Amino acid sequence: MSKPQSHKARKRFGQNFLHDHGVIRRIVACIAPKKGQRVVEIGPGKGALTEGIISVTERMDVVELDRDLIPILKVNLFRYPDLTVHEADAMKFDFTSLKTDDQLIRVVGNLPYNISTPLIFHLLSHADVIADMHFMLQKEVVDRLAARPGDSLYGRLSVMAQYYCAVESLFIVGPESFDPAPKVDSAIVRMTPYKEAPYSVSDIKKLEDMVRIGFQQRRKTLRNNYKGVLDNDDFSALGIDPSLRPERLDVEDFVNITNYAIQKGI
Numbered sequence: 693m694s695k696p697q698s699h700k701a702r703k704r705f706g707q708n709f710l711h712d713h714g715v716i717r718r719i720v721a722c723i724a725p726k727k728g729q730r731v732v733e734i735g736p737g738k739g740a741l742t743e744g745i746i747s748v749t750e751r752m753d754v755v756e757l758d759r760d761l762i763p764i765l766k767v768n769l770f771r772y773p774d775l776t777v778h779e780a781d782a783m784k785f786d787f788t789s790l791k792t793d794d795q796l797i798r799v800v801g802n803l804p805y806n807i808s809t810p811l812i813f814h815l816l817s818h819a820d821v822i823a824d825m826h827f828m829l830q831k832e833v834v835d836r837l838a839a840r841p842g843d844s845l846y847g848r849l850s851v852m853a854q855y856y857c858a859v860e861s862l863f864i865v866g867p868e869s870f871d872p873a874p875k876v877d878s879a880i881v882r883m884t885p886y887k888e889a890p891y892s893v894s895d896i897k898k899l900e901d902m903v904r905i906g907f908q909q910r911r912k913t914l915r916n917n918y919k920g921v922l923d924n925d926d927f928s929a930l931g932i933d934p935s936l937r938p939e940r941l942d943v944e945d946f947v948n949i950t951n952y953a954i955q956k957g958i
């Protein structure tokens with residue numbers, strides 16, 4: 693087999709390749725793959741994480757956008773005939789196509805940081821076919837995903853992620869574990885979609901709207917942010933103090949606001 697060409701990391705694809713084997717082992721231990729499970733990796737790159745997983749599951753789907761990496765990946769993982777490489781944009785990929793009747797999919801990835809937030813929103817819209825997700829992200833994004841009411845980073849991303857999933861920040865990874873080294877710390881997050889939703893809305897777009905409106909100015913009160921949408925009577929019907937700042941509301945409060953707005957035709 694011919695030797696693959698060396699590959700210069702491409703900034704536009706958010707390429708920072710993991711080279712720290714201790715970190716790779718720790719991530720795989722957190723994922724704890726099992727033989728036969730359906731794992732899909734976003735952005736396998738040259739296969740740093742892929743091999744630790746497919747050597748256990750024996751099959752895997754990977755979605756990679758940079759076509760120049762695919763021959764390198766295939767050479768590095770030539771031992772695994774049941775590796776299916778999708779040359780595709782994960783932002784447009786239909787993850788539901790990978791689910792089988794008896795198995796939900798497990799999603800993993802050291803995500804391209806430039807698109808990690810929209811990619812997570814895309815995946816959350818498929819949360820019903822996903823067993824769990826393990827991602828390497830910028831530490832700040834993990835902190836936002838996992839933030840609780842009252843935390844300084846609690847906001848739209850925290851509420852939407854925690855509407856669908858239990859979110860756990862697992863461990864921090866320093867820049868030196870990557871080539872090239874990013875400027876900031878990274879962290880591993882586990883997101884497990886709820887199989888039985890603790891609370892639900894009938895219109896997810898409405899929840900997104902209500903959360904966006906609520907957080908439009910974090911330093912302002914709910915009364916201010918919801919001006920023209922909810923008045924004092926609405927807040928008393930909801931049992932929510934309108935003089936609070938949005939960061940004080942938990943996911944259930946936003947769900948209640950949304951269901952109230954749907955019911956009232958707001």
Ligand code: SAM
Nearest residue numbers: 705708709710735736737757758781782802804
């Ligand atoms: N998993 C490898 C590792 O840990 O060394 C590479 C991680 S690198 C941070 C991100 C990877 O995602 C790159 O391989 C990049 O080409 C790929 N990528 C970037 N944008 C993508 C997209 N929209 N869809 C799928 N893969 C993408």
